[in-house]
Amino acid sequence: MSAPATLGEGIRSGKGLARRILVIYTACFMVYTLLPIAVMIAFSFNNSPSGRVSLKWLGFTTRWYSHAFAIEDLTGALLHSLEVAFASMIVSVVLATPLAIALARYRFRGKSASDIVIFADIAAPAVVVGASLLSLFLTLNLPRGLLTILIAHVAFGVAFAVVVIRARVSVLDRSLDRAAADLGATPWVAFWTVTFPLILPGIVGAGLLAFALSIDDLIITSFVAGQTLTFPLWVYGAVKTGIPPQVFVLSTLIFLGGAIIALINSIVAHRNGG
Amino acid sequence: MSEARPHRRLGRGAAPFLLGLPSWLYLAAFFVVPLVAMLSMSLATGNPLTGYVFSWHFAEFGHAIGRYQDQLVRSFWYGALSTFITLVITYPVAYWIAFYGGRHKASLLFLILLPFFVSFVIRTLAWQFILSDQGLVLGTLKSAGLLPRSFYVLSTSTAVIGGLVYNSVAYYVLPLYVALEKVDRRVVQAAGDLYASPASAFWRVVLPLSAPGIFAGFLLVFVTNVGDFVNAAVLGGPGTNMVGNVIQYNFFNSQDYPMAAALSSILMFLLIVAIYLYARVFGAETIQDYAA
Amino acid sequence: MSDEKKTNSGYRLDDPAIVRGLTQSRFTRRNVLGAGAMGMAAMALPRFARAASPAPLSGQWADWWKKQKPTKELVFANWPYYIDVTDKGDHPSLDAFTKKTGIKVKYLEVIQDNASFYAKIAPVLKAGQSIGNDIIVITNGWLLTEILMQDFAVPLWQEKVPNFFKNASPSVINPAYDPGNKHTMTWQSGITGIAYNPKLTGREITSFDDLWDPKFAGHVGMMSDLYELGSAAMLKLGIEPTKSTPDDWKKAAAALKEQKDKGIVRQYYDQSYITALENGDTWISQAWSGDVFQAHAKGFKDLKFIVPEQGGMIWHDNMLIPKGAANPLSALEWMNYYYTPEAAGTIEDYVNYICPVPSAQAYIKDVIKDAAVADSPLVFPSQEMLSKVHDFYVFKSYDDNKAWTDTFGPIVQG
Numbered sequence: 019m020s021a022p023a024t025l026g027e028g029i030r031s032g033k034g035l036a037r038r039i040l041v042i043y044t045a046c047f048m049v050y051t052l053l054p055i056a057v058m059i060a061f062s063f064n065n066s067p068s069g070r071v072s073l074k075w076l077g078f079t080t081r082w083y084s085h086a087f088a089i090e091d092l093t094g095a096l097l098h099s100l101e102v103a104f105a106s107m108i109v110s111v112v113l114a115t116p117l118a119i120a121l122a123r124y125r126f127r128g129k130s131a132s133d134i135v136i137f138a139d140i141a142a143p144a145v146v147v148g149a150s151l152l153s154l155f156l157t158l159n160l161p162r163g164l165l166t167i168l169i170a171h172v173a174f175g176v177a178f179a180v181v182v183i184r185a186r187v188s189v190l191d192r193s194l195d196r197a198a199a200d201l202g203a204t205p206w207v208a209f210w211t212v213t214f215p216l217i218l219p220g221i222v223g224a225g226l227l228a229f230a231l232s233i234d235d236l237i238i239t240s241f242v243a244g245q246t247l248t249f250p251l252w253v254y255g256a257v258k259t260g261i262p263p264q265v266f267v268l269s270t271l272i273f274l275g276g277a278i279i280a281l282i283n284s285i286v287a288h289r290n291g292g
Numbered sequence: 293m294s295e296a297r298p299h300r301r302l303g304r305g306a307a308p309f310l311l312g313l314p315s316w317l318y319l320a321a322f323f324v325v326p327l328v329a330m331l332s333m334s335l336a337t338g339n340p341l342t343g344y345v346f347s348w349h350f351a352e353f354g355h356a357i358g359r360y361q362d363q364l365v366r367s368f369w370y371g372a373l374s375t376f377i378t379l380v381i382t383y384p385v386a387y388w389i390a391f392y393g394g395r396h397k398a399s400l401l402f403l404i405l406l407p408f409f410v411s412f413v414i415r416t417l418a419w420q421f422i423l424s425d426q427g428l429v430l431g432t433l434k435s436a437g438l439l440p441r442s443f444y445v446l447s448t449s450t451a452v453i454g455g456l457v458y459n460s461v462a463y464y465v466l467p468l469y470v471a472l473e474k475v476d477r478r479v480v481q482a483a484g485d486l487y488a489s490p491a492s493a494f495w496r497v498v499l500p501l502s503a504p505g506i507f508a509g510f511l512l513v514f515v516t517n518v519g520d521f522v523n524a525a526v527l528g529g530p531g532t533n534m535v536g537n538v539i540q541y542n543f544f545n546s547q548d549y550p551m552a553a554a555l556s557s558i559l560m561f562l563l564i565v566a567i568y569l570y571a572r573v574f575g576a577e578t579i580q581d582y583a584a
Numbered sequence: 585m586s587d588e589k590k591t592n593s594g595y596r597l598d599d600p601a602i603v604r605g606l607t608q609s610r611f612t613r614r615n616v617l618g619a620g621a622m623g624m625a626a627m628a629l630p631r632f633a634r635a636a637s638p639a640p641l642s643g644q645w646a647d648w649w650k651k652q653k654p655t656k657e658l659v660f661a662n663w664p665y666y667i668d669v670t671d672k673g674d675h676p677s678l679d680a681f682t683k684k685t686g687i688k689v690k691y692l693e694v695i696q697d698n699a700s701f702y703a704k705i706a707p708v709l710k711a712g713q714s715i716g717n718d719i720i721v722i723t724n725g726w727l728l729t730e731i732l733m734q735d736f737a738v739p740l741w742q743e744k745v746p747n748f749f750k751n752a753s754p755s756v757i758n759p760a761y762d763p764g765n766k767h768t769m770t771w772q773s774g775i776t777g778i779a780y781n782p783k784l785t786g787r788e789i790t791s792f793d794d795l796w797d798p799k800f801a802g803h804v805g806m807m808s809d810l811y812e813l814g815s816a817a818m819l820k821l822g823i824e825p826t827k828s829t830p831d832d833w834k835k836a837a838a839a840l841k842e843q844k845d846k847g848i849v850r851q852y853y854d855q856s857y858i859t860a861l862e863n864g865d866t867w868i869s870q871a872w873s874g875d876v877f878q879a880h881a882k883g884f885k886d887l888k889f890i891v892p893e894q895g896g897m898i899w900h901d902n903m904l905i906p907k908g909a910a911n912p913l914s915a916l917e918w919m920n921y922y923y924t925p926e927a928a929g930t931i932e933d934y935v936n937y938i939c940p941v942p943s944a945q946a947y948i949k950d951v952i953k954d955a956a957v958a959d960s961p962l963v964f965p966s967q968e969m970l971s972k973v974h975d976f977y978v979f980k981s982y983d984d985n986k987a988w989t990d991t992f993g994p995i996v997q998g
Contacts, residue, residue: 037388041392044400047382048404054410055407055410066883070665070882073424073862112314113318116312120308123308124307128312132312132316138327142323143535143559145521145536147326149552151326153333154325154326156711159711173323176319234408236413237522240700244716245694249411253413254522255664255693257413260665273409276409339986340730343710424863424864424865425864426864444850446865528851529850529851530850531998541997543703545993546986547699
């Protein structure tokens with residue numbers, strides 16, 4: 019993918035200025051996207067009394083870090099979020115991959131109906147999805163909790179996953195597949211040795227998207243959670259009375275975790291690509 | 293997949309159905325069936341005490357539009373405007389990363405995704421912090437005498453649209469990047485060699501070639517933003533409520549489920565119409581292949 | 585403690601005027617008696633004497649209670665920041681309870697506002713299922729009325745809660761929204777008035793009219809709670825909320841619309857109004873008494889709370905046992921424990937609303953040695969403040985309530 023990049027360079031000397039402006043612009047953009055995060059991290063060190071975040075700077079402290087997991091409910095809510103997001107990622111991808119392949123490679127009756135349902139699922143306002151699921155769960159006498167949250171998250175995760183994976187499958191060269199078949203591979207072997215490695219980036223992307231959508235969902239979850247709280251639900255509820263610094267502390271830790279992964283990823287990419 | 297594949301031998305006709313079956317069953321049970329329940333709820337009459345009974349009562353749709361037309365119009369306006377702004381500010385970034393990111397592409401993309409390791413609710417709250425009347429930005433400008441004391445940004449439509457934009461940037465950068473990454477640099481170069489100034493090469497070659505990313509991102513961001521209520525709730529003011537806010541109000545405050553269901557159905561319907569028109573204008577293939 | 589928490593229309597069966605009169609004398613009496621008051625219930629007016637001793641159980645619920653076996657568990661669903669908590673996240677009052685009774689408490693901060701919590705539990709209770717909680721806390725108002733009307737609450741076995749009858753403030757005994765405390769016992773009460781920052785307003789605030797002052801345009805906080813919002817407008821117009829008619833509501837709504845159209849209102853806030861005040865986004869706002877005190881503790885000493893000259897509104901948050909509770913006897917045990925000066929004092933010292941146990945004042949002063957809380961006119965309100973409070977309008981039916989929400993709803997939802 020990075021091969022053509024070099025070809026695009028040095029088109030014209032006049033482009034140098036435009037490129038410099040672009041660099042500065044991109045840097046400003048990064049500052050803009052990271053500004054709220056910087057504020058959050060800074061205020062996780064704010065020495066605010068009575069355990070609530072305040073806008074006033076009241077002195078530096080690492081006290082909230084030593085009590086990062088002090089609020090049991092909050093820690094529990096975070097664990098719930100992680101569990102659900104992980105499970106939702108796996109289930110969405112497992113359900114979505116076969117359908118994505120079918121949609122990308124076959125013409126069949128019901129294909130457009132399938133498309134419509136998937137688009138409707140993506141286009142459905144979250145409030146509608148949440149409320150309609152709740153009425154279903156009540157009718158089924160299914161007690162609300164982690165399972166119902168998972169069911170709801172997969173209900174939207176699967177649609178997004180199908181779209182992402184399908185996009186990947188549809189750009190694949192089918193001749194590779196056929197070549198494998200010609201060489202005597204069973205469809206089973208051809209899939210795992212040829213198709214799967216090629217669509218894997220799509221699957222990983224779909225999984226990450228499902229994970230991200232799940233862990234950040236507030237609206238749908240609020241309908242189907244019952245008494246179980248996820249991290250966003252807990253925070254949104256606590257906003258009204260002032261959030262404890264632990265919210266910022268835990269978010270900062272997660273953020274740093276992400277940053278470290280990014281760093282490792284970049285190093286690995288360097289080695290491979292360099 | 294793994295189980296369905298071998299059956300291809302039995303006949304090609306069955307394969308797609310077997311492949312699609314798990315997802316179809318799932319979506320039927322947990323998306324379609326609940327939606328039908330929702331639609332029937334919008335036709336019900338009653339109150340929270342007596343419960344609601346299905347009754348082909350279409351009048352609720354009229355009430356919903358009559359009472360909440362402002363919020364409906366506002367949602368689509370905010371949604372479209374915020375999506376357009378997002379496109380404009382993210383395009384140069386995606387362009388730069390795709391064309392000049394070189395070996396740092398992955399890291400740069402990760403940097404853009406980095407804020408998304410922090411929950412949406414917290415990021416929106418952080419903006420509330422930053423834009424507060426006496427906060428980092430306004431407070432400083434006010435004490436420098438550059439702004440009147442009573443000036444404010446929070447609680448205005450500017451703040452809500454700003455929040456919607458901020459929360460959408462990563463969702464737009466990615467499809468744009470994917471599309472731009474696919475643009476063959478030799479084509480761009482050829483344009484330059486043949487006749488075009490850098491500007492016209494961009495407008496006539498790069499931009500059209502990145503269209504699938506523009507359309508896909510627009511769809512994703514627009515739909516999300518039209519249905520949002522958190523930005524309006526956290527950053528908005530007395531005249532910025534969106535349809536999501538009033539749906540939520542009718543579910544959780546007045547418990548007027550038929551009204552909430554009717555509003556939801558109207559919103560769904562309008563979005564489906566918008567997407568359909570969108571697909572007609574820009575081609576369904578682009579959406580199907582590149583959405584998300 | 586959010587937008588709907590203070591949804592406060594009492595469920596009055598009596599003539600509101602009588603109730604108002606009695607409310608005032610009850611408060612007066614409490615303040616005269618002060619902190620040392622014991623046996624206050626016995627000194628309450630005769631009308632309340634009936635409720636001042638536990639009523640025996642009768643009927644099917646007697647059989648039901650007798651069948652219950654003591655358990656060592658309790659699931660308590662409450663609002664965030666509504667109980668004492670340490671930096672480590674412990675709740676000393678709950679720990680002391682566990683130590684004393686052996687009952688382990690699962691304390692959940694799951695109630696963010698009355699309406700949305702009710703919206704979640706109502707379908708479950710309607711289906712005859714358990715919501716998994718043994719105690720929930722709901723504000724007096726239409727939703728509490730709905731809960732009681734639909735028999736979603738288990739009648740209390742009052743003989744198991746002697747401390748309530750010994751120690752409770754007369755202001756929470758036999759409330760009109762739950763005659764005889766058949767189903768509920770108050771957790772906290774509070775007053776709705778006005779909070780402001782004198783540095784930003786530039787002058788003292790005395791009246792609801794100040795919320796309409798164009799000088800504060802863009803910096804006036806109003807509540808999104810329709811009952812609070814409408815009541816404040818009526819008090820400004822000199823209308824007594826309990827006696828108001830739908831025509832009065834329309835007048836109040838017109839005043840509110842004018843206030844909004846002139847750009848005076850910054851936002852219709854839920855519980856987050858206090859953050860807006862602290863941050864200086866709003867200079868003046870409708871406010872609940874406890875929050876201002878907690879804001880002081882957070883370091884926002886500038887904020888002031890007043891009961892305007894037209895008076896403030898008073899509300900009560902109540903504990904009740906939802907149907908299907910697995911540990912009802914533990915719930916009663918907790919209620920009985922809560923109504924001691926020690927437990928109520930420990931909790932009150934943290935939450936700073938209006939304490940339902942008057943003798944906790946002495947405990948906070950002498951044992952916890954926190955004079956700031958014990959002497960606070962916001963936690964143990966002054967006589968002057970309490971003589972000015974109004975009750976909320978009492979809805980007679982669902983349609984009555986709907987007429988109110990239809991009148992005031994469009995203002996907030998614009």
